[in-house]
Amino acid sequence: MLRIGVVGLRRGLTYLRLARLMEDRVRIVAACDKNNKMIDLARKEFPNISYYRSFKDLLRDSRVEAVVIATPMPLHAEQSIKCLRAGKHVLCEVAAFMREDEAEPLIKTVEETDLIYMLAENVVYTRPNLMVWNMVEKGVFGELVYAEGDYIHDCKSLNFKEDGTLTWRGRIRRELTGNTYPTHAVGPVAKWLGIGVKDKFLELASFSSGSRALPLYVREKFGSSHPGSDRGFWRQGDMVVTLIRTEQERLILLRYDTASNRPHIPTTHHLLQGTKAAYLSPRWSGDDPLIWIEGESGSDWENLWRYAERFEHPLWVEKAKGLGHGGGDYIVFSEFINSVRTGRSAINVYEASAWSMIIPLSKKSEESGGKPVKFPEYLWIY
Amino acid sequence: MLRIGVVGLRRGLTYLRLARLMEDRVRIVAACDKNNKMIDLARKEFPNISYYRSFKDLLRDSRVEAVVIATPMPLHAEQSIKCLRAGKHVLCEVAAFMREDEAEPLIKTVEETDLIYMLAENVVYTRPNLMVWNMVEKGVFGELVYAEGDYIHDCKSLNFKEDGTLTWRGRIRRELTGNTYPTHAVGPVAKWLGIGVKDKFLELASFSSGSRALPLYVREKFGSSHPGSDRGFWRQGDMVVTLIRTEQERLILLRYDTASNRPHIPTTHHLLQGTKAAYLSPRWSGDDPLIWIEGESGSDWENLWRYAERFEHPLWVEKAKGLGHGGGDYIVFSEFINSVRTGRSAINVYEASAWSMIIPLSKKSEESGGKPVKFPEYLWIY
Numbered sequence: 001m002l003r004i005g006v007v008g009l010r011r012g013l014t015y016l017r018l019a020r021l022m023e024d025r026v027r028i029v030a031a032c033d034k035n036n037k038m039i040d041l042a043r044k045e046f047p048n049i050s051y052y053r054s055f056k057d058l059l060r061d062s063r064v065e066a067v068v069i070a071t072p073m074p075l076h077a078e079q080s081i082k083c084l085r086a087g088k089h090v091l092c093e094v095a096a097f098m099r100e101d102e103a104e105p106l107i108k109t110v111e112e113t114d115l116i117y118m119l120a121e122n123v124v125y126t127r128p129n130l131m132v133w134n135m136v137e138k139g140v141f142g143e144l145v146y147a148e149g150d151y152i153h154d155c156k157s158l159n160f161k162e163d164g165t166l167t168w169r170g171r172i173r174r175e176l177t178g179n180t181y182p183t184h185a186v187g188p189v190a191k192w193l194g195i196g197v198k199d200k201f202l203e204l205a206s207f208s209s210g211s212r213a214l215p216l217y218v219r220e221k222f223g224s225s226h227p228g229s230d231r232g233f234w235r236q237g238d239m240v241v242t243l244i245r246t247e248q249e250r251l252i253l254l255r256y257d258t259a260s261n262r263p264h265i266p267t268t269h270h271l272l273q274g275t276k277a278a279y280l281s282p283r284w285s286g287d288d289p290l291i292w293i294e295g296e297s298g299s300d301w302e303n304l305w306r307y308a309e310r311f312e313h314p315l316w317v318e319k320a321k322g323l324g325h326g327g328g329d330y331i332v333f334s335e336f337i338n339s340v341r342t343g344r345s346a347i348n349v350y351e352a353s354a355w356s357m358i359i360p361l362s363k364k365s366e367e368s369g370g371k372p373v374k375f376p377e378y379l380w381i382y
Numbered sequence: 383m384l385r386i387g388v389v390g391l392r393r394g395l396t397y398l399r400l401a402r403l404m405e406d407r408v409r410i411v412a413a414c415d416k417n418n419k420m421i422d423l424a425r426k427e428f429p430n431i432s433y434y435r436s437f438k439d440l441l442r443d444s445r446v447e448a449v450v451i452a453t454p455m456p457l458h459a460e461q462s463i464k465c466l467r468a469g470k471h472v473l474c475e476v477a478a479f480m481r482e483d484e485a486e487p488l489i490k491t492v493e494e495t496d497l498i499y500m501l502a503e504n505v506v507y508t509r510p511n512l513m514v515w516n517m518v519e520k521g522v523f524g525e526l527v528y529a530e531g532d533y534i535h536d537c538k539s540l541n542f543k544e545d546g547t548l549t550w551r552g553r554i555r556r557e558l559t560g561n562t563y564p565t566h567a568v569g570p571v572a573k574w575l576g577i578g579v580k581d582k583f584l585e586l587a588s589f590s591s592g593s594r595a596l597p598l599y600v601r602e603k604f605g606s607s608h609p610g611s612d613r614g615f616w617r618q619g620d621m622v623v624t625l626i627r628t629e630q631e632r633l634i635l636l637r638y639d640t641a642s643n644r645p646h647i648p649t650t651h652h653l654l655q656g657t658k659a660a661y662l663s664p665r666w667s668g669d670d671p672l673i674w675i676e677g678e679s680g681s682d683w684e685n686l687w688r689y690a691e692r693f694e695h696p697l698w699v700e701k702a703k704g705l706g707h708g709g710g711d712y713i714v715f716s717e718f719i720n721s722v723r724t725g726r727s728a729i730n731v732y733e734a735s736a737w738s739m740i741i742p743l744s745k746k747s748e749e750s751g752g753k754p755v756k757f758p759e760y761l762w763i764y
C-alpha cells in the first residue's frame with residue numbers, strides 16, 4: 001500500500017478519483033493547493049484526506065511516501081527536486097521541466113536519492129499506442145525508420161483568465177517560441193524507438209508559422225484594446241514543427257498546435273514507419289487506426305483492431321478506457337505504483353528529460369532561425 | 383487548333399490518348415523517342431503521327447507549334463530551352479529542372495521568347511485540390527497559416543532495370559539527397575497560398591531518415607552481391623521531410639518517401655490550415671477528404687463532398703476523373719491549350735522554378751546538416 005500526496009488539485013483530482021479504483025495498492029493521504037476553492041471542492045468528494053495550502057506542509061507530512069506533482073508546468077522541476085530531497089518518490093505530470101538548466105539538477109537528484117521518479121506521460125499508454133509498442137517489440141515493424149507525433153488541440157481559452165489577463169499558459173505563449181508541450185507527441189514514439197535504451201536523439205530543428213488564430217480570438221473575445229489582439233504580442237506561432245534526428249538515422253516529426261481553429265478530437269496523432277509495417281492513427285472520431293503489415297495485409301491498409309487479439313499489450317485493461325486520456329491516466333498511475341514496488345521507473349528521469357528537453361532546444365533552434373541544435377550527452381546512460 | 387509534338391513516349395502516350403478527347407482544340411502531329419520499341423507501340427495505336435528518333439528532328443518539324451516534354455527529369459530544363467529557342471511553346475512534365483544553375487537560363491529563355499511555358503503539375507487539378515483552391519479564393523479558409531504536401535509512393539522497382547543496373551531514377555537515389563520529386567506535394571499548396579502572386583518561399587530546411595527499405599529490397603531481389611544491398615550505396619534516405627517558411631509567415635511541410643513499404647494509394651496527401659477552416663486529405667482508399675469550416679461545421683470534421691455543390695471548382699469536369707492522376711492529366715493538358723490561347727500560363731515558369739528549386743535547395747540543406755537555405759530572389763516577380 002503506497003501512501004500518496006497530491007500537489008495541485010485542478011489536475012490532481014483525477015488521481016484522487018483513480019486511487020479509489022486501486023484501493024488495494026494505493027491510498028491518497030494528503031493533497032495541497034494554494035487555492036482554497038479547489039480544496040473545498042476536493043474535500044466534498046474526499047473528506048478523509050489531509051489538505052494543505054502549502055507545498056512545504058505536504059512535504060513535512062511523514063505519512064506521504066510518494067508525491068504526484070500536478071501543478072503548472074513551470075513548477076515541475078523545482079517541486080520534483082524538493083520532493084525527492086524530502087525522501088519521497090515522484091510521479092510528475094508533463095513536462096519534467098521547461099528550462100535546459102533544470103535537467104541536470106533533476107537527474108542528479110534522482111541518482112543521489114535513489115528514489116523513483118516517473119513522468120506521468122499518459123499517451124504512451126493509450127490502447128493503440130500500447131498495441132503498436134507491443135508489435136514493435138515483437139518485430140512486426142522490422143527496423144524502424146520514421147515516426148510522427150502530434151499534439152493538436154485548440155486550447156486558446158486556457159491562455160486567459162475571465163478578465164483577459166494571462167494564465168501561466170498564456171505567459172508561455174507570449175514569452176517562448178518552439179514546442180512547449182512535446183511529451184504527448186514524442187512519448188509513445190520514443191518508447192517505440194527505444195530512445196534512451198538503444199537509440200538517442202542527436203539533434204533537432206524547429207520551425208513555426210506566424211501567430212494568427214490567437215490574436216484573432218483575442219480581438220473577438222476581449223476587443224482590440226487587449227494587447228494580445230496584436231500578432232506581435234505572441235512569440236509562439238500557431239503551428240510549430242520540430243524534426244529530430246536520432247543516432248540510428250531515424251527521423252521524428254513533431255507537430256504542436258494549440259491555437260488553430262479546428263476540431264481537436266483526437267488531440268494526438270501518431271505514425272510509425274518500419275521496414276516491414278506501418279501505422280497511421282485516426283484523423284478524427286470517424287476514423288479507425290490503420291495498420292499495414294508486410295506479408296499479412298495485402299495491398300491496402302487494415303483496421304488496427306483486427307490485430308487486437310494477437311497484439312493487445314499486456315498492460316492494457318479494458319476498464320481503463322473511460323478513465324481519462326484514452327485509458328492512459330489509469331495505466332500511468334498503475335505503472336507508477338508498480339515502479340515504486342519494483343524499483344524500476346516505467347518512464348525514468350532520463351527519458352523524461354530527453355522528451356522535455358525538446359522545449360528549450362526547440363526554442364533555441366527557432367531563435368537561431370531554424371538551425372539544428374544538439375541534445376546534451378548527459379541524457380544518455382545506455 | 384494547336385499542333386503538338388510529344389517528346390518521350392513512355393509517359394507521352396498519355397497525351398496522345400488525351401488529345402483524342404480534345405480533337406476540336408488540339409492535334410498531336412509528331413512524337414519522338416530514342417527507343418524504337420516505344421515508337422512501334424505508339425504507332426500501332428496512333429498511325430497518323432510523324433515519329434522521330436531524334437529530338438532535333440522533332441524541333442525541325444515546322445508544323446509543331448508546342449511541345450510536351452515527357453522525358454526523364456534530368457533532361458527537362460535543357461529540352462525546354464531548346465524547344466523555346468526553336469519557337470515552340472512548352473508543356474513540361476515535372477520537375478522543371480533538377481539543378482539550381484538551370485533555373486535562370488530557363489526563366490530568361492521564357493522571358494526572351496515570350497512563348498508559353500507551363501509545368502504539367504497534375505496534382506494541382508485533382509477534384510479535392512481544386513475544390514479547396516476554390517474555397518481559399520472565396521475566403522472560406524480566412525488567412526492561411528500552415529500547409530502540408532506529401533508524395534509517398536513505393537517506387538522501389540523503378541530504380542532498376544531487369545538486370546539490376548540503375549535507371550535514371552536509381553541514379554538519382556544513389557547520387558542525391560533531399561526531396562528530388564517535390565512538385566506533386568508542393569504544387570497545390572503553392573497555388574492555395576498564392577506563392578509567386580502574393581507570398582514567396584523564403585527558405586527551407588531538409589532532413590532525412592537513413593536508407594533502409596531500399597537496400598533490403600535489393601538484397602531480396604538481386605542478392606547481397608548487388609552493391610545497392612549496402613545502405614551506404616544510397617545517398618537518399620527513405621523519408622525526406624522539408625520545411626519551407628514563407629514571407630507571410632506561413633509554414634509548409636513536405637514529405638517525400640518513394641522507398642518505404644506501405645500501401646501507396648493515394649500517393650499524395652495534403653493539409654491546409656487557415657484561421658477559419660481546415661482541410662485534411664484521405665489517409666487511404668477507405669477515407670473521404672475532411673473539411674472543417676468555422677460557423678458551419680459544428681464541433682467535428684465533415685465530408686468535403688458535402689460542399690461540392692457550393693464549391694466545386696469551375697475547372698473540374700467529371701469526365702476527367704478516369705483519365706489519369708485523379709483527373710489532373712486531362713485538366714493540365716486542357717489548361718495548357720488555354721494558356722497558349724490566352725497568352726497566360728496556368729503554371730508559369732516562375733512557379734515551376736520555385737517548386738522545382740526545392741530539389742537543389744533541399745540537397746544543399748541536407749548536405750549542410752539541415753541548415754536553412756534561402757530561395758533566390760529572381761524567382762519572384764510580383
